[in-house]
Amino acid sequence: MNAILPAILFWLFAWALNAWLVRRTPASKTWDRVIRLVVPVLFGVSLLVLWEGFVRGFAVPAVLLPPPSMIWTRLISSLPTLWADFRQTFLKSVLTGYIAGCGLGFLVAIAIDRSPFLQKGLLPLGNFVSALPVVGIAPIMVMWLGFDWPSKVAVVVIMTFFPMLVNTVTGLASASSMEKDLMQTYAASWFQTLVKLRLPAAWPFIFNALKINSTLALIGAIVAEFFGTPIVGMGFRISTEVGRMNVDMVWAEIAVAALAGSVFYGVVALVERVVTFWHPSVRGGRA
Amino acid sequence: MTAREKILPVLTILAALLALWYAAAVFLNAPFERDTAARAGTTITFSEILPRTMAQARPVLPAPHQVLAELWDTTINKPVTSKRSLVYHAWITLSATLVGFGLGTLLGITLAVGTVHNRAMDRSLMPWIIASQTIPILAIAPMIIVVLNAIGISGLLPKALISTYLSFFPIAVGMVKGLRSPEQIQLDLMRTYNASSSQLFWKLRWPASMPYLFTSLKVAVAIALVGAIVGELPTGAVAGLGARLLAGSYYGQTVQIWSALFMAAGLAAVLVLIVGAAHSAVLRRMGARP
Amino acid sequence: MGTAFAMPQMIPDAASPSTRSVVSARDLGLTFKTDDGPVTALTGVNLDVRKGDFVSFIGPSGCGKTTFLRVIADLEKPTSGTITVNGTTPQDARKNRSYGYVFQAAALYPWRTIEENIALPLEIMGYGAADRQARIERTLALVNLSGFGKKFPWQLSGGMQQRASIARALAFDADLLLMDEPFGALDEIVRDHLNEQLLELWARTEKTICFVTHSIPEAVYLSTRIVVMSPRPGRITDVIESTLPRERPLDIRETPEFLEIASRVRDGLRAGHSYDE
Numbered sequence: 001m002n003a004i005l006p007a008i009l010f011w012l013f014a015w016a017l018n019a020w021l022v023r024r025t026p027a028s029k030t031w032d033r034v035i036r037l038v039v040p041v042l043f044g045v046s047l048l049v050l051w052e053g054f055v056r057g058f059a060v061p062a063v064l065l066p067p068p069s070m071i072w073t074r075l076i077s078s079l080p081t082l083w084a085d086f087r088q089t090f091l092k093s094v095l096t097g098y099i100a101g102c103g104l105g106f107l108v109a110i111a112i113d114r115s116p117f118l119q120k121g122l123l124p125l126g127n128f129v130s131a132l133p134v135v136g137i138a139p140i141m142v143m144w145l146g147f148d149w150p151s152k153v154a155v156v157v158i159m160t161f162f163p164m165l166v167n168t169v170t171g172l173a174s175a176s177s178m179e180k181d182l183m184q185t186y187a188a189s190w191f192q193t194l195v196k197l198r199l200p201a202a203w204p205f206i207f208n209a210l211k212i213n214s215t216l217a218l219i220g221a222i223v224a225e226f227f228g229t230p231i232v233g234m235g236f237r238i239s240t241e242v243g244r245m246n247v248d249m250v251w252a253e254i255a256v257a258a259l260a261g262s263v264f265y266g267v268v269a270l271v272e273r274v275v276t277f278w279h280p281s282v283r284g285g286r287a
Numbered sequence: 288m289t290a291r292e293k294i295l296p297v298l299t300i301l302a303a304l305l306a307l308w309y310a311a312a313v314f315l316n317a318p319f320e321r322d323t324a325a326r327a328g329t330t331i332t333f334s335e336i337l338p339r340t341m342a343q344a345r346p347v348l349p350a351p352h353q354v355l356a357e358l359w360d361t362t363i364n365k366p367v368t369s370k371r372s373l374v375y376h377a378w379i380t381l382s383a384t385l386v387g388f389g390l391g392t393l394l395g396i397t398l399a400v401g402t403v404h405n406r407a408m409d410r411s412l413m414p415w416i417i418a419s420q421t422i423p424i425l426a427i428a429p430m431i432i433v434v435l436n437a438i439g440i441s442g443l444l445p446k447a448l449i450s451t452y453l454s455f456f457p458i459a460v461g462m463v464k465g466l467r468s469p470e471q472i473q474l475d476l477m478r479t480y481n482a483s484s485s486q487l488f489w490k491l492r493w494p495a496s497m498p499y500l501f502t503s504l505k506v507a508v509a510i511a512l513v514g515a516i517v518g519e520l521p522t523g524a525v526a527g528l529g530a531r532l533l534a535g536s537y538y539g540q541t542v543q544i545w546s547a548l549f550m551a552a553g554l555a556a557v558l559v560l561i562v563g564a565a566h567s568a569v570l571r572r573m574g575a576r577p
Numbered sequence: 578m579g580t581a582f583a584m585p586q587m588i589p590d591a592a593s594p595s596t597r598s599v600v601s602a603r604d605l606g607l608t609f610k611t612d613d614g615p616v617t618a619l620t621g622v623n624l625d626v627r628k629g630d631f632v633s634f635i636g637p638s639g640c641g642k643t644t645f646l647r648v649i650a651d652l653e654k655p656t657s658g659t660i661t662v663n664g665t666t667p668q669d670a671r672k673n674r675s676y677g678y679v680f681q682a683a684a685l686y687p688w689r690t691i692e693e694n695i696a697l698p699l700e701i702m703g704y705g706a707a708d709r710q711a712r713i714e715r716t717l718a719l720v721n722l723s724g725f726g727k728k729f730p731w732q733l734s735g736g737m738q739q740r741a742s743i744a745r746a747l748a749f750d751a752d753l754l755l756m757d758e759p760f761g762a763l764d765e766i767v768r769d770h771l772n773e774q775l776l777e778l779w780a781r782t783e784k785t786i787c788f789v790t791h792s793i794p795e796a797v798y799l800s801t802r803i804v805v806m807s808p809r810p811g812r813i814t815d816v817i818e819s820t821l822p823r824e825r826p827l828d829i830r831e832t833p834e835f836l837e838i839a840s841r842v843r844d845g846l847r848a849g850h851s852y853d854e
């Protein structure tokens with residue numbers, strides 16, 4: 001029991017500190033930024049402390065929920081395994097599938113740009129498919145393409161294709177009629193209008209799809225591995241270690257997956273800020 | 288006329304996909320027939336292969352009519368209580384989905400309301416809620432199932448919890464956006480009436496958030512279904528659409544996999560349609576243009 | 578169709594309209610098909626815009642003034658009658674890049690700097706890099722925005738943005754400038770200032786300008802001719818020749834002559850439209 005009280009006290013203290021911090025209105029911008037960063041970090045740390053304290057205090061069996069410290073030890077000690085899994089799942093399946101799926105969605109959107117008929121046909125279907133449990137095709141892909149990473153790539157491609165298609169088509173249609181009229185007064189060609197107006201205007205939508213897909217791709221690859229893999233991969237490790245009740249290893253793998261997912265997302269978001277620097281949501285101003 | 292303009296392209300694409308499917312079925316299933324013929328020491332002509340590719344017991348890619356026949360057989364011809372009935376399996380998955388979706392909605396709205404009214408919560412919790420979405424949450428599905436199983440909780444609840452986990456996020460984020468959507472002049476107006484914070488909430492923030500809520504609900508219900516299906520994968524569960532997928536993949540029963548997939552797609556469509564209908568009904572009651 | 582409504586003073590000097598007129602419309606009509614049935618946006622429009630004119634189109638909303646400008650620009654197709662721009666069809670005129678168009682909003686692309694926005698039509702029309710730079714500097718000076726070329730649109734005020742959009746329309750030296758309520762969204766002080774600058778620019782460049790507005794003082798102050806239009810169906814009800822000199826300081830707006838023209842415009846607007854509806 002002795003670990004619980006300090007943990008609760010720490011959590012309460014962190015919360016009070018946060019409540020105090022968010023009421024500050026610092027004069028300098030730097031301080032404001034520091035506070036904005038410190039508050040969520042403090043909250044996260046206090047949650048970890050609470051977790052550790054409760055697990056130790058109530059003597060929760062490690063099979064059920066290991067304390068963070070144990071997960072950390074496990075993570076450090078099994079780095080080579082985790083790295084092999086990461087390479088198999090993330091570098092081979094996720095990245096390949098992500099690039100292929102997003103690229104294909106983008107190209108198809110451009111290809112059907114001049115056919116309103118195809119757009120009207122594909123857009124509702126794309127929207128519909130985006131709402132479907134597409135991961136379900138994983139067993140079929142594993143059957144067709146085997147246990148190794150190509151089947152995972154196929155699942156990721158199919159999962160990322162439709163969001164990209166729908167968002168690109170929507171984005172290409174997002175330029176205002178006034179902006180399109182302007183291009184018409186210049187007697188601009190289809191290609192000129194595409195490159196100089198409609199593609200730049202579509203970037204925010206395309207990046208939206210890229211961000212959604214960064215999460216979908218990782219989910220697709222991991223779930224596809226539940227249906228069969230060679231003896232390496234994040235999904236494989238999770239499902240087998242769960243079976244062996246090595247819950248700390250599962251958590252370590254999840255921590256790696258979480259880190260990979262966050263960094264992946266963060267990189268896409270960072271590129272977005274650079275490319276769509278002009279967009280009100282990025283520069284934080286009015287339209 | 289406008290309805291026709293909308294439907295015709297979709298139907299055309301669907302017809303094209305169907306034709307493509309049949310072509311792919313023939314192409315993918317033909318090698319098996321050739322092998323069989325070669326093993327039997329006979330040659331086989333294309334006109335003989337063609338009908339056989341559509342009627343294999345365990346084809347690489349079943350033809351659409353095979354899937355439909357299987358769907359028909361397992362939904363209409365089997366009693367709904369039978370383990371061979373797809374309706375039974377769909378119900379197992381659907382009940383977990385609905386419980387999870389309901390809990391997720393409650394949790395999402397509660398978090399959103401808290402976030403809008405408490406600055407500390409907004410600043411400390413919101414970044415984590417958003418970051419949690421960059422994590423492949425489905426990865427922890429097996430663990431939740433197994434761990435809960437170990438302490439004696441099994442069946443519907445663990446799957447529902449995964450659905451909850453997946454569906455609360457879009458709702459929380461959408462609701463925060465919606466509750467914050469009233470403009471400054473609208474807030475100022477309430478201030479001139481000296482409205483209490485509960486009046487401000489029920490008379491302005493809540494109604495203003497409805498369109499956002501329903502948009503999120505559509506996303507959430509779809510993802511709740513995904514959660515329930517994936518939740519059935521790791522336990523070797525015997526019932527549910529996920530279990531059908533898994534069993535199908537173990538025994539090479541492709542027709543069974545495809546019919547389970549179609550059932551899942553149908554469920555997703557119906558759920559999204561219901562939420563969509565509720566969306567337009569609520570908006571209509573609020574006087575929005577249809 | 579609807580010629581019976583056309584006013585007699587619109588018969589222009591009939592010598593040879595298509596050679597001397599920059600814009601020449603004969604019996605022009607445009608009917609939009611909408612879900613609520615056809616809407617007649619323009620009917621029986623006869624008008625000649627001479628070279629070097631500053632013509633204002635004024636009228637309440639729905640009178641077709643913007644539609645007429647868009648027909649000139651080939652952004653809408655008339656459904657009856659004929660129209661020539663620079664002696665050719667509007668479509669050929671557009672393909673020859675013979676007019677610059679200024680919209681109600683600046684419509685600057687937010688991902689381009691002011692310079693790059695002005696370069697946009699020049700890139701599309703295939704001007705070389707050196708020529709582009711020279712034109713950018715010249716037109717920026719023309720609208721008093723020198724030194725702001727490297728800024729992004731959202732870093733400038735509304736008035737400056739609209740000036741940049743005028744610079745963009747001037748960059749490729751079209752003789753005809755079509756302006757659709759360009760200053761409508763700006764406050765009155767900025768608007769006065771830009772009106773003054775526009776007159777200066779018009780005097781210096783000798784362009785022909787068609788200018789849509791709903792402000793009577795703006796129309797009277799700027800124009801050599803004021804075309805009064807009225808709605809349901811959209812048509813021309815009066816064309817007023819301005820007697821003001823071409824040199825117009827801002828305080829000309831207090832002279833009796835100015836007020837006289839303004840009141841004629843107001844009468845024309847009243848006659849064409851009942852505000853009790």
